[in-house]
Amino acid sequence: MTSTTDSAPASPAAKAGRNEILYFALRNPKLLIGAVVFTIFLLGAIFGPMLATHEPMTFDAPPGMPPSADYWFGTTLFGQDVFSQFVNGLRSSFIVGTLAGFTAAIIGMFIGFFAGYRGGFVDEVLNMLTNVVLVIPTFAVLLVVAAYLSVRGLGTEAAFIGLTSWPWAARAIRAQTFSLTSRDFVGMARLNGESTLRIIFGEIAPNMSSYLVMTFILLFGGAILTAATLDFIGLGPTDSISLGLMMNYSVMNAALQLGMWWWFVPPGLAITAIVGSLYVMNVGLDEVFNPKLRAL
Amino acid sequence: MLAVSDLKIHYRTLAGSVKALDGVSFSVADGEIMGLAGESGCGKSTLGKALIRLEERMQYVGGEVTLDGTTLPIADDWAMNPYRFRKVSIVPQYAMSALNPTRRIGRMIDELLAARGLKGSTLRPELERRLAVLGLTPDVLGMYPIELSGGMKQRVVMVLSTLLDPSLLIADEVTSALDVASQKKVAGALVEFRDRGYVKSMIVVTHDLAILAQIADSIMIMYAGKLAEKAPTRTIVEAPAHPYTRLLLGSLPEVGIRFEDKRLPGIKGRPPSLLSPPVGCRFRDRCPLAFSKCVEEPPFIEIAAGHQVACWKADAHAQG
Amino acid sequence: MLRYLARKLFVYILTFIVAVTIDWAIPRFMPGNPVDALVSRIALMPDANAALTSYFMAAFNLDQPLWQQYLNFWSALFHGDLGRSIMLFPTPVTTLIGRAVPYTLGLLLPSILLSWYVGNVVGALAARRKLLDNSVLPLGYLLTATPYMWLGILLAWVLGSTLGWFPLAFGYDQSLKVEWSWQFFGSLLYHWVLPFASLFMVALGGWAIGMRNMIIYELESDYANYLMALGAPQRLVRKYAFRNAMLPQITGLALQLGAVVGGALVTEIVFSYPGLGWLVLSGIQNQDYFVIQGVFLFIIVGVLLANLIVDIVYVIVDPRTRVGLQGDAA
Numbered sequence: 001m002t003s004t005t006d007s008a009p010a011s012p013a014a015k016a017g018r019n020e021i022l023y024f025a026l027r028n029p030k031l032l033i034g035a036v037v038f039t040i041f042l043l044g045a046i047f048g049p050m051l052a053t054h055e056p057m058t059f060d061a062p063p064g065m066p067p068s069a070d071y072w073f074g075t076t077l078f079g080q081d082v083f084s085q086f087v088n089g090l091r092s093s094f095i096v097g098t099l100a101g102f103t104a105a106i107i108g109m110f111i112g113f114f115a116g117y118r119g120g121f122v123d124e125v126l127n128m129l130t131n132v133v134l135v136i137p138t139f140a141v142l143l144v145v146a147a148y149l150s151v152r153g154l155g156t157e158a159a160f161i162g163l164t165s166w167p168w169a170a171r172a173i174r175a176q177t178f179s180l181t182s183r184d185f186v187g188m189a190r191l192n193g194e195s196t197l198r199i200i201f202g203e204i205a206p207n208m209s210s211y212l213v214m215t216f217i218l219l220f221g222g223a224i225l226t227a228a229t230l231d232f233i234g235l236g237p238t239d240s241i242s243l244g245l246m247m248n249y250s251v252m253n254a255a256l257q258l259g260m261w262w263w264f265v266p267p268g269l270a271i272t273a274i275v276g277s278l279y280v281m282n283v284g285l286d287e288v289f290n291p292k293l294r295a296l
Numbered sequence: 297m298l299a300v301s302d303l304k305i306h307y308r309t310l311a312g313s314v315k316a317l318d319g320v321s322f323s324v325a326d327g328e329i330m331g332l333a334g335e336s337g338c339g340k341s342t343l344g345k346a347l348i349r350l351e352e353r354m355q356y357v358g359g360e361v362t363l364d365g366t367t368l369p370i371a372d373d374w375a376m377n378p379y380r381f382r383k384v385s386i387v388p389q390y391a392m393s394a395l396n397p398t399r400r401i402g403r404m405i406d407e408l409l410a411a412r413g414l415k416g417s418t419l420r421p422e423l424e425r426r427l428a429v430l431g432l433t434p435d436v437l438g439m440y441p442i443e444l445s446g447g448m449k450q451r452v453v454m455v456l457s458t459l460l461d462p463s464l465l466i467a468d469e470v471t472s473a474l475d476v477a478s479q480k481k482v483a484g485a486l487v488e489f490r491d492r493g494y495v496k497s498m499i500v501v502t503h504d505l506a507i508l509a510q511i512a513d514s515i516m517i518m519y520a521g522k523l524a525e526k527a528p529t530r531t532i533v534e535a536p537a538h539p540y541t542r543l544l545l546g547s548l549p550e551v552g553i554r555f556e557d558k559r560l561p562g563i564k565g566r567p568p569s570l571l572s573p574p575v576g577c578r579f580r581d582r583c584p585l586a587f588s589k590c591v592e593e594p595p596f597i598e599i600a601a602g603h604q605v606a607c608w609k610a611d612a613h614a615q616g
Numbered sequence: 617m618l619r620y621l622a623r624k625l626f627v628y629i630l631t632f633i634v635a636v637t638i639d640w641a642i643p644r645f646m647p648g649n650p651v652d653a654l655v656s657r658i659a660l661m662p663d664a665n666a667a668l669t670s671y672f673m674a675a676f677n678l679d680q681p682l683w684q685q686y687l688n689f690w691s692a693l694f695h696g697d698l699g700r701s702i703m704l705f706p707t708p709v710t711t712l713i714g715r716a717v718p719y720t721l722g723l724l725l726p727s728i729l730l731s732w733y734v735g736n737v738v739g740a741l742a743a744r745r746k747l748l749d750n751s752v753l754p755l756g757y758l759l760t761a762t763p764y765m766w767l768g769i770l771l772a773w774v775l776g777s778t779l780g781w782f783p784l785a786f787g788y789d790q791s792l793k794v795e796w797s798w799q800f801f802g803s804l805l806y807h808w809v810l811p812f813a814s815l816f817m818v819a820l821g822g823w824a825i826g827m828r829n830m831i832i833y834e835l836e837s838d839y840a841n842y843l844m845a846l847g848a849p850q851r852l853v854r855k856y857a858f859r860n861a862m863l864p865q866i867t868g869l870a871l872q873l874g875a876v877v878g879g880a881l882v883t884e885i886v887f888s889y890p891g892l893g894w895l896v897l898s899g900i901q902n903q904d905y906f907v908i909q910g911v912f913l914f915i916i917v918g919v920l921l922a923n924l925i926v927d928i929v930y931v932i933v934d935p936r937t938r939v940g941l942q943g944d945a946a
Contacts, residue, residue, distance in 0.1 A: 128627065128630070131627045131631075132627060132630055132631045132634055134871065135627060135628065135631045135870075135919070135920065135923055136631055136634070136635055136874070136916065136919075137873070137874030137877055137878070137915050137916060137919045138874060139874055139875065139877065139878030139881075140874070140877070140878075140911075140912045140915040140916060140919075141635070141638060141912070143896065143908065143911075143912060144638070144639060144642055144908060144909060144912045145638075145642055147899075147900055147905065147908045148642050148643055148905065168871070221761070225761075225763055226878075228763045228765075229763060229764070229765070229878055229879075229882055232763075232765050232882050232885070233881070233882060233885065233896065233897060233900065234897070234900055234901065235900065244763075244765075247763075247765060247766060247769060250769075251765075251769060251885070251886055256769065256772050256773050256776070256777050256784060257777055257784065259773070259777060259778065261773060264766075264769050264773070265770075267766075268762070268763060268765075268766030268767075268769060268770070269766075271761075271762075271763050271766065272758065272761050272762045272763070272766065273761075274761075275760075275761035276757055276758050276760075276761035276762075278761075279757045279760065279761055280754075280757055283757075348845050349844060349845045376847075377847040377849075378847070379847075380845060380846055380847030381846040381847045382847075385845075385846065386842075386845050386846075388838070388841070388842055388845065390838040390841075390842075393837075393838040393839065394838050394839055394841075394842035395839055395842075396839045396843075396856050396860070397839070397860070397935075397936060398856075398859060398860055398863070398934065398935055398936070399856070400935075407852060408843065408846060408848055408852065411848050411849050411851070411852045412846075412847060412848070440935045440936065442935075442936050453842070456846075457846070
């Protein structure tokens with residue numbers, strides 16, 4: 001009686017489930033709202049800098065102006081265009097989030113797959129490594145590393161964040177892999193003498209693809225938050241503007257005391273909206289992929 | 297005694313209602329152990345659950361259940377509560393994980409009894425006596441579930457579920473997770489409980505016809521949300537009247553081996569979708585004896601004393 | 617149970633060694649040799665130069681083999697020597713940290729513990745109560761998605777700058793003397809409210825969501841189903857579910873520590889609060905690497921100790937770890 005509802009999307013013959021998933025995806029308000037908000041900011045990051053009529057870092061505007069027709073988001077205390085800073089910062093956030101998210105996802109997948117699939121000694125060692133990086137306050141490590149690098153770019157920041165944020169993903173993927181490894185189709189592939197890599201990327205990974213997508217989304221959101229925090233302390237990229245740096249400048253230059261809200265509200269609001277939309281999307285995706293959670 | 301008439305339970309899914317139980321009528325006499333068997337998805341587990349507690353997705357559509365002359369309000373979760381445990385009880389399929397992992401077993405039982413308005417201390421001697429019947433010492437009450445083996449946990453659950461001497465016990469796949477030796481023990485315990493009067497009657501839901509052959513007084517076979525056949529165990533084993541029962545028995549390789557999710561070798565095809573079941577006999581497409589009349593639904597009728605079948609050709613069979 | 621704790625302890629010690637090694641290695645292997653930069657800065661301060669030479673001989677002596685340098689570093693560490701601050705020469709880094717730590721702990725401990733507790737209660741109430749759930753869930757996600765400093769900025773702007781209810785900056789009224797008086801204590805508390813509130817609120821969202829999801833998971837678990845099949849009232853089932861859902865939340869507390877500490881650092885910066893965050897910021901702005909490294913080590917040790925405490929608490933609360941059949945494979 002449960003055959004129609006429990007048709008696990010993880011079965012190898014999930015082709016028929018594709019349409020079903022699309023059906024549920026298009027009817028999931030959380031997923032849709034999240035996706036719309038996310039897309040708006042993504043478009044802002046892509047096209048915003050082209051729309052900006054001023055340079056982000058030049059001091060050619062009247063200082064401390066509230067939003068106006070000329071300066072859509074107002075200007076900073078030093079006469080910089082906030083809108084231009086904002087859209088360029090938005091772009092940095094997306095770049096860092098993507099690069100760091102991918103780095104962490106790749107490391108997490110690699111470690112999670114091998115630990116979960118191989119088990120035994122490999123698992124022990126990888127698990128120990130994961131635990132060490134998990135316990136270490138990564139933020140503190142980033143602090144020291146970034147402090148000693150006198151020149152930092154978006155790429156380095158992303159790499160550092162990626163290299164320190166993978167452990168929970170590795171853990172989660174390991175657990176999933178572990179349960180999949182005991183399934184029939186993996187056993188069959190093993191008996192057929194297929195190589196470990198083939199089994200992992202041919203049999204195991206496709207069967208937890210939805211899970212991997214959700215993991216990446218969370219890593220992406222986490223990276224954006226971490227990057228903003230680093231930028232705010234002044235350890236972000238030294239060669240470009242970012243949302244965290246905007247907040248740093250505004251706080252350091254008494255925007256709070258002067259009530260220049262247009263300087264510090266947009267960057268924080270953007271980060272909150274992007275990360276929040278990712279979280280909400282994730283819940284929506286979970287409901288779409290996981291039949292048990294689908295509302296009736 | 298239990299009497300079920302025209303019980304209909306559907307599963308709500310986004311694709312529509314799955315008619316898991318589509319008009320089922322039968323009765324279980326006092327002292328009777330009735331086996332309930334069929335392929336996965338035939339509705340046997342749904343029937344077992346419906347008699348004690350509907351899951352959230354399960355929807356009561358119609359029918360009546362009476363136990364010892366009173367109608368059970370199975371559609372009303374709240375009104376059903378007083379009957380649970382005292383009148384109807386269950387040994388669930390997941391008995392191994394049915395105990396709260398962070399409570400000592402004795403304390404959990406006391407808290408459950410207290411919540412039902414009973415005193416744990418007055419029932420404690422009886423509880424310990426019954427544990428002893430199944431070979432468990434009172435020590436287990438001071439332990440956490442993790443300290444017990446799977447078989448021990450299952451026995452504790454059996455004792456707890458029957459502690460208040462319910463009229464009806466539903467044993468849902470209690471042997472599926474066990475090895476053959478433990479299966480025999482558990483099956484023996486069920487009979488023992490009935491003989492000692494801990495429970496009046498019992499419905500044993502299982503995939504395993506071999507176990508039923510040993511312990512059940514009667515066996516009921518379900519197919520695609522409907523009853524196919526019900527008869528005393530001997531009759532089912534030696535002279536089954538429904539072609540599905542015959543194939544089911546014929547496809548049983550040997551005692552102790554279950555057919556769960558494997559496709560039955562003797563029966564080609566698969567059961568019909570219960571989203572929109574076909575009219576007429578639901579076994580028609582797979583039945584070797586199907587003929588023109590099978591487009592009409594066969595009634596579930598008595599062809600001999602205590603032997604009911606839903607098949608147009610049943611009479612001929614039983615005689616032949 | 618001992619095995620469980622021993623395993624954890626081993627990971628922590630390993631982590632500590634890795635962290636110290638990172639701390640030692642980074643200045644040496646980073647491009648642009650920060651040591652040169654340091655020495656050139658110090659050269660402007662004659663007395664500092666002389667006093668620091670000995671430290672450099674010990675810790676940075678590039679004539680010695682690498683392993684010797686490494687051992688020297690450890691030995692200095694065990695003597696409680698984290699170097700001297702350059703911006704506030706000759707104050708030892710340990711003194712600066714010691715001065716800042718009470719403020720950071722004063723923010724961190726109450727906000728972590730309270731947000732954890734309140735979040736769990738709110739989450740548990742939200743689970744399975746449609747109306748409350750519909751407001752708790754979106755709000756919770758919004759709060760966890762908020763960068764710590766931004767909520768701090770908003771609170772400071774609205775409650776501090778615009779409404780003038782709370783001070784915008786510093787740990788106490790700068791016109792007061794640091795002493796044990798009610799007046800000073802009151803000022804401390806007054807300045808503490810906003811940074812605490814912003815830390816508390818951001819952390820709250822995550823706990824509430826986590827608890828809500830865990831409770832729903834527990835209510836669908838086998839033992840809950842069995843209890844309900846036996847007619848147990850909702851009260852008992854929810855009580856069990858709440859208790860069991862707390863356990864992963866305790867583990868979560870340990871995992872979140874690092875992030876919350878990071879949050880505390882930036883919140884302090886927003887409010888110019890004289891804790892570790894403010895110290896780090898001055899360290900970065902003045903290229904005072906010893907201060908940064910010292911704070912780094914201090915945070916590592918603090919987080920590891922906190923993890924250990926959480927583990928011990930966990931063993932006390934979860935019987936599964938106590939009966940010897942290890943409860944967690946970690």
